[in-house]
Amino acid sequence: MSTEAPAAARSTVLATGRSSLGRRLLIGAVLGWFALLILVPTAALAKEALSGGLRTLFASLMKPEVLRAFRLTLVTTALATIVNTIFGLALAIVLVRQKFWGKTLLDGLVDLPFAVSPIVAGLMLIVLYGPKGWFARPLAAANIQVAYAVPGMVLACLFVTLPFVVREVVPVLQEFGVDQEEVAYTLGAGRWTTFWRVTLPSIRWGLAYGVTLTVARSLGEFGALLVISGNTVNKTQTATLYVHDAIDSLDPQGAYAVSLVLAGTSFVLLVGMEWMRKRVATREGKA
Amino acid sequence: MAEPTISSPSAPPSGLILRSLTLGYLGLMVVLPLVALTIQAAEPGAGAFWEQLTNPFALHALRLTFITAFAMVIVNIVTGTATAWVLVRYRFPGKGLVNALIDMPFAVPTVVAGLMLVVLFGPSSTLGAILGKYGWGVIYHKPGVILALLFVTYPFVIRSVQPVLLEMDAAEEEAAATLGAGSWTIFRRVTLPTLWPSILTGAALSFSRALGEFGSVAMVAGNHPLETKTAPLYIFGEIESENRHGAMVVSVVLLACSLLILIFLNVLQKRGGRAHVH
Numbered sequence: 164m165s166t167e168a169p170a171a172a173r174s175t176v177l178a179t180g181r182s183s184l185g186r187r188l189l190i191g192a193v194l195g196w197f198a199l200l201i202l203v204p205t206a207a208l209a210k211e212a213l214s215g216g217l218r219t220l221f222a223s224l225m226k227p228e229v230l231r232a233f234r235l236t237l238v239t240t241a242l243a244t245i246v247n248t249i250f251g252l253a254l255a256i257v258l259v260r261q262k263f264w265g266k267t268l269l270d271g272l273v274d275l276p277f278a279v280s281p282i283v284a285g286l287m288l289i290v291l292y293g294p295k296g297w298f299a300r301p302l303a304a305a306n307i308q309v310a311y312a313v314p315g316m317v318l319a320c321l322f323v324t325l326p327f328v329v330r331e332v333v334p335v336l337q338e339f340g341v342d343q344e345e346v347a348y349t350l351g352a353g354r355w356t357t358f359w360r361v362t363l364p365s366i367r368w369g370l371a372y373g374v375t376l377t378v379a380r381s382l383g384e385f386g387a388l389l390v391i392s393g394n395t396v397n398k399t400q401t402a403t404l405y406v407h408d409a410i411d412s413l414d415p416q417g418a419y420a421v422s423l424v425l426a427g428t429s430f431v432l433l434v435g436m437e438w439m440r441k442r443v444a445t446r447e448g449k450a
Numbered sequence: 451m452a453e454p455t456i457s458s459p460s461a462p463p464s465g466l467i468l469r470s471l472t473l474g475y476l477g478l479m480v481v482l483p484l485v486a487l488t489i490q491a492a493e494p495g496a497g498a499f500w501e502q503l504t505n506p507f508a509l510h511a512l513r514l515t516f517i518t519a520f521a522m523v524i525v526n527i528v529t530g531t532a533t534a535w536v537l538v539r540y541r542f543p544g545k546g547l548v549n550a551l552i553d554m555p556f557a558v559p560t561v562v563a564g565l566m567l568v569v570l571f572g573p574s575s576t577l578g579a580i581l582g583k584y585g586w587g588v589i590y591h592k593p594g595v596i597l598a599l600l601f602v603t604y605p606f607v608i609r610s611v612q613p614v615l616l617e618m619d620a621a622e623e624e625a626a627a628t629l630g631a632g633s634w635t636i637f638r639r640v641t642l643p644t645l646w647p648s649i650l651t652g653a654a655l656s657f658s659r660a661l662g663e664f665g666s667v668a669m670v671a672g673n674h675p676l677e678t679k680t681a682p683l684y685i686f687g688e689i690e691s692e693n694r695h696g697a698m699v700v701s702v703v704l705l706a707c708s709l710l711i712l713i714f715l716n717v718l719q720k721r722g723g724r725a726h727v728h
């Protein structure tokens with residue numbers, strides 16, 4: 164970030180006036196709190212998961228129900244990510260590039276899933292798609308099961324991750340402006356060509372960031388899935404649901420093992436996001 | 451910034467189709483479920499709604515949710531502001547790593563977060579045993595709920611205050627220092643007034659998140675109805691025990707609170723924006 168250097172330089176002027184003991188204490192307190200809340204619990208989980216050795220860890224992870232749970236998590240995450248990337252991109256374009264009545268309301272609606280408890284999200288889906296729900300009859304007639312089945316779980320992931328791509332793409336799209344797009348039009352490029360060759364390349368880091376957030380949230384979704392899945396082992400059990408069940412059914416080792424994999428995955432995603440944020444920042448710095 | 455719509459080439463039907471498709475998706479995914487839940491909750495009438503809401507278990511769950519969320523917010527305002535301050539103003543080894551790991555709670559699944567806390571502070575852990583000896587039960591007690599909320603909301607205040615601190619002009623602080631003000635006075639009288647809107651934004655975001663938090667709290671709370679059962683846990687319990695109306699009533703109350711916070715945030719941002727202009 165371009166503002167960081169001067170801010171730091173200026174602050175040294177101020178810092179000289181501050182007692183260095185007070186500063187050290189404050190840094191120590193902040194780091195201590197961070198360690199106590201984030202680092203030590205993570206380390207404790209890793210220690211427990213590895214307490215029986217790597218072989219036991221692998222044995223826990225290779226159980227057929229664990230593998231099935233991970234596979235289901237991957238499937239729901241992939242589907243939710245694909246759909247919300249497409250619609251999120253479209254929503255961002257509509258919000259930034261079009262003018263119409265009720266746009267402010269639409270803008271607010273996009274954020275709503277962030278304000279809804281995952282449990283409430285699951286309940287809303289049951290009210291619509293459950294056995295006594297609003298869509299129960301047409302769904303039964305078409306012989307499609309949504310609640311307590313995979314389609315309902317994908318819907319749950321779609322709901323909770325809907326805002327991510329929109330929120331990350333909107334600011335980048337705003338900043339990018341329409342000049343280059345208009346040049347492409349003037350030069351005779353079609354709408355699709357312009358989108359693929361001009362718009363998409365310039366918003367790619369914002370988009371990638373939003374997609375990564377979507378993936379991370381879908382992988383970790385729990386509450387909404389717990390309600391809508393009915394949680395049948397081997398059929399609708401995802402990795403997070405497995406962790407919850409394994410603790411209840413007194414198989415803590417399995418829960419630790421799966422949790423460690425999930426935590427490791429989110430760590431990798433986090434590192435990726437940090438890298439992307441730097442890319443976005445340097446782009447902004449150049450502009 | 452002004453965003454002119456692309457005038458002639460994009461106005462024709464393709465723009466309208468795109469708009470209808472996206473509006474339709476948003477309607478089906480967000481608006482319809484909300485409307486359905488609200489209608490279903492209100493359908494049996496105001497009396498039935500009131501009865502479900504004033505059920506002692508529901509009331510206790512709602513009260514506990516607000517108390518724990520409030521306790522979390524107080525802690526987060528202090529620690530979050532201090533963390534942002536230290537990250538922006540001071541240099542120390544490992545700063546880059548800490549800064550990168552701040553967002554960890556947003557990436558880690560909530561169940562995993564809860565499990566981590568149980569492993570570290572649970573009754574069968576070393577730390578939990580020591581704390582338990584002094585009568586400080588954490589896991590399966592209220593402090594555990596607050597701890598879980600603190601974990602999942604850790605980044606909000608920091609990430610809200612950090613950019614404001616970075617962009618802040620230090621001239622006023624320097625002037626105060628030159629005039630002989632102590633560092634605490636400078637912070638209180640000069641820095642804090644500028645930071646308040648961003649602190650409040652972070653606090654409101656974390657409060658809203660805490661009202662609905664389920665996964666981590668479910669892991670640390672155990673099953674103690676009038677002790678650690680927050681509103682989301684209560685809702686889940688009522689769904690499981692086939693009292694769907696009770697679940698919906700509490701859900702609507704939670705939703706209304708979250709909506710109010712969203713509106714509050716919007717107002718705050720608009721006022722903040724205007725203050726910036728002047």
